[in-house]
Amino acid sequence: MLVYRPSGLSTWRLLLSFLFVAAWDAGSGQVHYSVSEEAKHGTFVGRIAQDLGLELAELVPRLFRIASKGRGDFLEVNLQNGILFVNSRIDREELCGRRAECSIHLEVIVDRPLQVFHVEVEVKDINDNRPVFSTSEQKLSILESQPLDSRFPLEGASDADIGENAILTYGLSSNEFFTLDIINKKDKGKLPVLVLSKLLDREENPQLRLLLTATDEGKPELTGSVTLLILVLDANDNAPVFDQTVYEVKMYENSANQTLVIWLNASDADEGINKEVIYSFSSLVPSTIRRKFLINERTGEVRINDAIDFEDSNTYEIHVDVTDKGNLPMVGHCTILVEILDENDNSPVVVVTSLALPVREDAQVGTVISLISVSDRDSGANGQVTCSLTPRVPFKLVSTFKNYYSLVLDSSLDREKVSEYALALIAKDGGSPSLSTSASVSVEVADVNDNAPTFAQPEYTVFVKENNPPGCHIFTVSARDADAQENALVSYSLVERRVGERALSSYVSVHAESGKVYVNGTLDYEENKFYEIEVQATDKGNPPMAGHCTVWVEILDANDNAPEITVTSLSLPVREDTQPSTVISLISVSDRDSGANGQIICFLTPNVPFKIVSTFKNYYSLVLDGTLDRESVSVYKLVVTARDGGSPSLSATASVSVEVADVNDNAPAFAQPEYTVFVKENNSPGCHIFTVSALLVLTLLLYTALRCSAPPSEGACGPVKPRLVCSSAVGSWSYSQERRQRVCSGEGPPKTDLMAFSPSLPPGLDREVEERQEAGSNHSGLVSSIDPSPLLEPFVIIIYYVLKQSSQVYAARVTRQIRLLIFLNKVIQTC
Numbered sequence: 001m002l003v004y005r006p007s008g009l010s011t012w013r014l015l016l017s018f019l020f021v022a023a024w025d026a027g028s029g030q031v032h033y034s035v036s037e038e039a040k041h042g043t044f045v046g047r048i049a050q051d052l053g054l055e056l057a058e059l060v061p062r063l064f065r066i067a068s069k070g071r072g073d074f075l076e077v078n079l080q081n082g083i084l085f086v087n088s089r090i091d092r093e094e095l096c097g098r099r100a101e102c103s104i105h106l107e108v109i110v111d112r113p114l115q116v117f118h119v120e121v122e123v124k125d126i127n128d129n130r131p132v133f134s135t136s137e138q139k140l141s142i143l144e145s146q147p148l149d150s151r152f153p154l155e156g157a158s159d160a161d162i163g164e165n166a167i168l169t170y171g172l173s174s175n176e177f178f179t180l181d182i183i184n185k186k187d188k189g190k191l192p193v194l195v196l197s198k199l200l201d202r203e204e205n206p207q208l209r210l211l212l213t214a215t216d217e218g219k220p221e222l223t224g225s226v227t228l229l230i231l232v233l234d235a236n237d238n239a240p241v242f243d244q245t246v247y248e249v250k251m252y253e254n255s256a257n258q259t260l261v262i263w264l265n266a267s268d269a270d271e272g273i274n275k276e277v278i279y280s281f282s283s284l285v286p287s288t289i290r291r292k293f294l295i296n297e298r299t300g301e302v303r304i305n306d307a308i309d310f311e312d313s314n315t316y317e318i319h320v321d322v323t324d325k326g327n328l329p330m331v332g333h334c335t336i337l338v339e340i341l342d343e344n345d346n347s348p349v350v351v352v353t354s355l356a357l358p359v360r361e362d363a364q365v366g367t368v369i370s371l372i373s374v375s376d377r378d379s380g381a382n383g384q385v386t387c388s389l390t391p392r393v394p395f396k397l398v399s400t401f402k403n404y405y406s407l408v409l410d411s412s413l414d415r416e417k418v419s420e421y422a423l424a425l426i427a428k429d430g431g432s433p434s435l436s437t438s439a440s441v442s443v444e445v446a447d448v449n450d451n452a453p454t455f456a457q458p459e460y461t462v463f464v465k466e467n468n469p470p471g472c473h474i475f476t477v478s479a480r481d482a483d484a485q486e487n488a489l490v491s492y493s494l495v496e497r498r499v500g501e502r503a504l505s506s507y508v509s510v511h512a513e514s515g516k517v518y519v520n521g522t523l524d525y526e527e528n529k530f531y532e533i534e535v536q537a538t539d540k541g542n543p544p545m546a547g548h549c550t551v552w553v554e555i556l557d558a559n560d561n562a563p564e565i566t567v568t569s570l571s572l573p574v575r576e577d578t579q580p581s582t583v584i585s586l587i588s589v590s591d592r593d594s595g596a597n598g599q600i601i602c603f604l605t606p607n608v609p610f611k612i613v614s615t616f617k618n619y620y621s622l623v624l625d626g627t628l629d630r631e632s633v634s635v636y637k638l639v640v641t642a643r644d645g646g647s648p649s650l651s652a653t654a655s656v657s658v659e660v661a662d663v664n665d666n667a668p669a670f671a672q673p674e675y676t677v678f679v680k681e682n683n684s685p686g687c688h689i690f691t692v693s694a695l696l697v698l699t700l701l702l703y704t705a706l707r708c709s710a711p712p713s714e715g716a717c718g719p720v721k722p723r724l725v726c727s728s729a730v731g732s733w734s735y736s737q738e739r740r741q742r743v744c745s746g747e748g749p750p751k752t753d754l755m756a757f758s759p760s761l762p763p764g765l766d767r768e769v770e771e772r773q774e775a776g777s778n779h780s781g782l783v784s785s786i787d788p789s790p791l792l793e794p795f796v797i798i799i800y801y802v803l804k805q806s807s808q809v810y811a812a813r814v815t816r817q818i819r820l821l822i823f824l825n826k827v828i829q830t831c
């Protein structure tokens with residue numbers, strides 16, 4: 001084998017040229033083979049031995065060998081069959097670079113004889129190299145504002161192959177922005193150029209990755225590619241933007257100062273200073289909102305800067321601008337709608353409008369007293385108000401409309417019980433917690449004159465001594481009236497009535513204002529023992545009301561009356577033969593005072609043959625208490641003394657002269673024994689011719705009963721004072737009694753009848769008639785018509801009568817001197 005030993009270039013050249021000549025000389029032509037590069041080991045190249053005209057057998061003996069210039073042992077000959085084959089990988093590009101021709105020159109040497117043959121083995125190119133770019137990535141920076149059709153030359157690819165295998169075509173990955181233009185260069189290759197076919201937007205595509213491919217024309221074709229990294233440079237072509245145009249924020253009122261409302265984040269698609277933004281309120285924002293809210297121009301935080309009150313405004317519309325800091329700043333906008341949520345921060349407000357105050361106590365149930373309106377500035381449940389009233393008052397709330405109420409009288413009023421109501425009205429809202437307000441309504445109850453003045457007692461008893469100083473104050477009445485003002489202003493007056501002949505007001509008077517009861521004049525027990533005074537108290541209401549009371553004025557007796565004595569002599573002079581115990585005189589005493597003041601004791605001058613015998617109460621008899629002897633004492637001068645039990649006591653005396661006489665020899669007589677009357681003849685019948693006067697003593701003790709049909713009520717049947725009236729007429733006379741109009745103070749007809757009596761005077765009545773009848777005797781039916789003839793004599797009638805009423809006995813005495821007129825019934829002849 002030929003081994004190439006480098007021994008200097010000049011030597012190798014000389015040798016080479018020599019060999020060429022030799023081979024050319026030895027052979028009939030150059031043997032030419034071709035083999036593709038990169039052929040596999042053992043690839044047949046040619047029958048070199050045969051082609052050189054060598055026998056196979058002589059190869060070995062002739063030391064057939066090949067030598068190649070340059071490197072290696074790309075090719076080898078099989079000495080058995082004389083075939084040239086590929087021994088090791090042949091890379092054309094390695095061997096020849098980019099030369100168009102590439103071959104391996106083989107020197108085939110055989111000895112005996114030495115022959116050198118030259119064999120050219122052309123190494124054929126195969127497309128085994130792809131186009132390559134110098135870098136895997138090409139960076140381009142392009143301003144986004146570049147105009148269309150801007151051109152950006154690119155670095156082309158190279159291909160180690162040759163010929164068609166090295167002819168490149170370029171392609172660009174599909175994209176919307178760039179197209180590829182190829183510039184064919186004069187010398188070699190082509191130059192790819194990027195052409196901007198669509199405007200760039202950094203914000204959309206801050207960078208682009210494109211693939212530039214180069215393809216050769218080999219078979220199969222090979223491609224190489226490079227990444228084009230296109231960086232789009234920013235221009236301030238973007239306004240800052242908010243992610244929403246409207247932000248809705250809900251927040252409670254009364255939020256604390258500096259509470260965050262919203263944190264705005266605007267974004268600017270630009271870069272650098274073009275991206276830096278400033279937040280501000282739009283010029284549309286009114287100052288009222290500017291006061292309430294604060295925007296941080298750097299961060300975009302919107303905060304509360306003032307009290308937020310739902311009741312002022314429940315929404316705010318805030319326009320916000322955001323501006324970038326680019327050379328030509330751009331502005332973005334948004335609106336914040338702040339909805340303020342209500343909190344229960346307002347108490348209800350109660351307004352009371354009085355209508356009918358004060359309320360008359362007689363106001364009808366249902367009367368509207370006040371109008372009440374409640375309100376609450378809060379909304380929803382927070383503004384829903386319920387109203388309630390203090391319990392247990394005679395008023396109620398009536399809802400008239402929504403938040404309007406009437407305060408209405410619910411039951412009747414009585415000012416005298418409660419004159420004023422302090423009502424508490426509580427208005428409560430529906431918030432949680434709820435707020436409430438209370439209002440007080442003072443309801444004054446106006447008085448109505450519905451109460452009469454009343455006295456503490458219906459009756460008062462006052463004791464007054466008689467003979468009081470005139471005009472003295474004896475008592476004070478006082479009435480109260482539960483009403484008010486003039487309805488309670490009481491004036492007093494006397495209820496007038498008659499007391500006997502006089503009006504009550506002539507005895508007593510009542511002072512209208514003070515209620516003092518005065519006595520007009522001086523009271524006399526003996527005139528009236530008591531007075532019943534009805535006092536009326538009248539108020540000044542309209543209409544007025546009145547109340548009454550009775551003041552019983554009891555008069556206390558004073559010993560202001562001396563006893564009185566009446567002595568009635570029965571048989572005077574007294575016959576000296578008169579028997580002891582004979583009644584000489586009748587004595588009656590009386591004292592107008594009462595009680596001890598009217599209690600009388602009666603006594604006689606001592607040492608006389610007479611005594612005083614009490615017959616009945618204040619009636620006494622002067623009784624003979626011994627024997628008389630006219631010859632020793634012919635006249636007794638007796639003094640009867642009556643003394644009452646008052647203190648000091650009063651007394652009275654009466655003198656009785658008792659003449660002692662012989663038996664019946666003294667006759668009473670007219671003043672004259674004879675009267676001569678001249679009567680003219682032819683007198684008119686019945687004419688009065690003369691009056692005679694003489695004394696007749698008649699003593700009658702008449703008993704009768706006083707009948708009261710009803711049991712006498714207390715004090716009603718007072719002392720009866722019957723009066724006997726003598727009705728006298730010629731031919732008849734009688735006692736009759738006057739019907740007492742009012743014995744009992746009760747009503748009804750007169751109840752008392754006194755029986756009427758006529759004295760029964762038998763004919764021939766002696767001038768000294770003494771008739772005595774016992775109590776219980778019946779004198780009804782006595783002669784009522786008597787012959788007048790015996791009465792022609794003068795007489796004095798003293799009548800005692802006793803009235804019997806129940807167990808009490810009253811006595812009275814009537815003295816009458818009756819003058820009898822003598823009438824001539826017929827014409828008389830002159831005597």
Ligand SMILES: *[C@@H]1O[C@H](CO)[C@@H](O)[C@H](O)[C@H]1NC(C)=O
Pocket residue numbers: 262263264265
């Ligand atoms: C704005 O950004 C802040 C902080 O990242 C965030 O808390 C806030 O919620 C954002 N605002 C909006 C409206 O998204």
Ligand SMILES: *[C@@H]1O[C@H](CO)[C@@H](O)[C@H](O)[C@H]1NC(C)=O
Pocket residue numbers: 257258304305306307
């Ligand atoms: C809220 O806070 C700001 C800043 O501290 C202050 O200027 C402002 O007066 C406050 N407003 C109220 C209502 O307190």
Ligand SMILES: *[C@@H]1O[C@H](CO)[C@@H](O)[C@H](O)[C@H]1NC(C)=O
Pocket residue numbers: 471505506507509520521
């Ligand atoms: C007393 O009564 C008399 C008679 O009625 C009368 O004239 C007089 O004015 C009264 N006096 C007084 C003080 O009332």
Ligand SMILES: *[C@@H]1O[C@H](CO)[C@@H](O)[C@H](O)[C@H]1NC(C)=O
Pocket residue numbers: 778779780781
């Ligand atoms: C009284 O007299 C009348 C008539 O003479 C006689 O009817 C009556 O019974 C008498 N009464 C007494 C109580 O004697």
